[in-house]
Ligand SMILES: Nc1ncnc2c1ncn2[C@@H]1O[C@H](COP(=O)(O)OP(=O)(O)OP(=O)(O)O)[C@@H](O)[C@H]1O
């Protein structure tokens with residue numbers, strides 16, 4: 001849509017902005033023009049901005065580690081505003097079709113003026129790495145975005161642009177940044193992220209040491225390697241332990257046991273750092289797979305499919321329709337990661353999964369808590385699992401009894417791995 005129009009006319013700002021107003025209908029998009037435009041699709045903008053004060057916030061910072069930390073600070077600051085007083089929506093800024101141009105941000109709509117909100121906006125205005133804009137309508141009901149900066153006397157408005165509602169881009173903009181921000185396709189890319197953050201996260205050095213000591217073999221041994229994947233509580237632990245007994249197999253997991261003490265530290269880091277940690281975990285597990293598969297069959301509880309599927313589903317907002325299309329390069333297996341012989345995806349219906357989660361009564365991980373609240377997210381994770389290729393996963397209905405699931409899976413392994 002807008003790309004040709006925007007880049008050909010010098011008066012247009014080349015960035016497009018997308019606001020996630022409604023998870024089901026998808027974002028509202030707008031472009032900016034230096035001069036006043038009367039054909040603005042005013043109704044759409046009125047619905048978006050409403051009557052009260054409206055601000056947007058984006059982090060602008062070259063260093064990717066610092067950027068991810070400022071993203072976190074921005075999110076935390078905004079979430080300190082009482083939810084009765086405002087509506088916060090995710091708001092992206094991007095160059096259509098330009099890889100790595102996607103910048104995450106937020107739109108803040110105020111329901112009423114209050115000191116807490118003013119204080120938060122004022123604090124964010126003083127953070128150099130955060131760009132703050134406000135949205136106002138002039139006497140002709142034309143909408144303007146104005147850039148705000150702090151000054152001794154208060155807030156100063158610098159550049160202003162006319163806001164024009166536009167159509168949606170061909171691909172959901174968050175897809176532009178998935179590669180090497182959310183999903184890593186080589187050991188080196190993930191390793192570089194933890195190297196870059198080792199000053200601010202000293203535990204990174206321990207992860208890098210374990211990664212350096214990993215066994216780096218490009219082939220598995222003569223025995224089959226079977227990965228069991230699926231959402232939480234689909235029965236992976238139950239099945240992998242039974243398979244270990246039934247097949248006299250080695251049982252491994254990703255992240256590997258050696259990373260378990262470090263995992264909580266990385267689970268509370270921004271996506272860039274957290275995903276790099278899990279990516280390195282897969283390479284360490286790969287070394288263990290290479291060694292064990294020369295001695296016996298190997299069963300692996302979660303591997304690269306989990307790392308990629310959760311990361312893609314989290315990065316892409318909205319519903320399944322926003323996921324990168326099947327065959328997209330984001331679903332490709334990393335060339336330098338040892339592939340298994342077979343990947344089985346355990347599936348159960350959401351109600352049964354809830355029953356199992358409740359029956360287990362264990363504390364849920366942060367992302368699993370999100371799964372409960374977010375049906376769309378669960379659907380996206382499962383769909384992303386199914387779209388990953390080379391090797392693609394084989395879906396297993398895991399709703400029958402544990403023994404029936406085991407028998408079904410043993411038969412599948414026998415047929416697929418020619419045992
Ligand atoms: N086939 C089954 N039928 C009924 N209940 C099952 C079945 N398999 C597992 N369960 C029960 O469901 C719960 C979750 O199973 P399990 O811990 O094996 O899942 P999981 O996929 O490993 O979860 P997580 O990813 O969180 O570790 C447990 O209480 C387990 O006893």
Ligand SMILES: Nc1ccn([C@@H]2O[C@H](COP(=O)(O)O)[C@@H](O)[C@H]2O)c(=O)n1
Pocket residue numbers: 232254255278282302303304306307308310311365367368
């Ligand atoms: N290979 C893996 C394994 C896990 N993850 C992330 O961990 C969460 C699920 O793990 P559980 O131990 O709770 O089952 C999930 O949020 C994944 O993001 C991963 O990325 N890669």
